[in-house]
């Protein structure tokens with residue numbers, strides 16, 4: 607059984623990931639909160655950070671491409687300015703731009 | 714099937730005409746109903762949540778939403794429907810057993826002809842939209 611993650615643990619994790627990749631976190635308080643609590647719920651249920659906006663097979667191997675940061679994030683951030691969930695964004699992403707769902711890159 | 718969907722208004726008018734002119738051709742009616750995709754063709758698990766309307770306007774559309782409980786876009790979708798005051802039902806598909814969920818997703822794909830992404834909206838059992846698109850939803854619902 608994995609140790610349960612707190613909200614703060616998850617926030618620290620995503621902050622670290624964003625810094626390491628040269629991205630920034632979604633600056634909308636409500637959306638960021640939704641995303642962190644979504645990741646927290648997934649970790650505490652599945653034992654890994656399954657993408658909060660994608661459906662899991664509850665199997666680490668089958669879900670490995672959508673463990674956050676997912677395999678598609680880098681390209682999505684390059685192409686659209688943010689990842690599928692909008693958690694990570696390009697450093698110079700214009701936050702006044704309305705966020706829309708981007709196409710799903712996962713096959 | 715696509716033909717029926719694309720010409721849905723025509724078929725509705727045709728049925729309407731038959732009913733008002735008192736010459737209903739039930740075989741035609743049945744054929745059309747058999748071809749029309751519908752949420753009724755999908756076996757939905759029982760964990761549905763019903764949300765009551767918060768406005769007192771007459772609501773003509775029946776709204777059903779498939780969601781993932783952890784998904785930011787799905788939460789946005791529920792908040793949008795709540796803000797509009799609509800009565801709707803939803804199912805968080807990640808909260809049902811994975812085998813049931815896979816079966817459900819396969820049925821959605823088979824019936825509506827699209828690999829669903831979430832939120833997945835169904836209005837009046839036949840019109841659908843995959844993803845969070847409030848501009849489109851507004852037109853679908855009103």
Ligand code: SF4
Pocket residue numbers: 656657658659672673674675676677678679689690691692693694
């Ligand atoms: S879309 Fe964003 S939040 Fe979802 S897994 Fe990929 S990087 Fe993480």
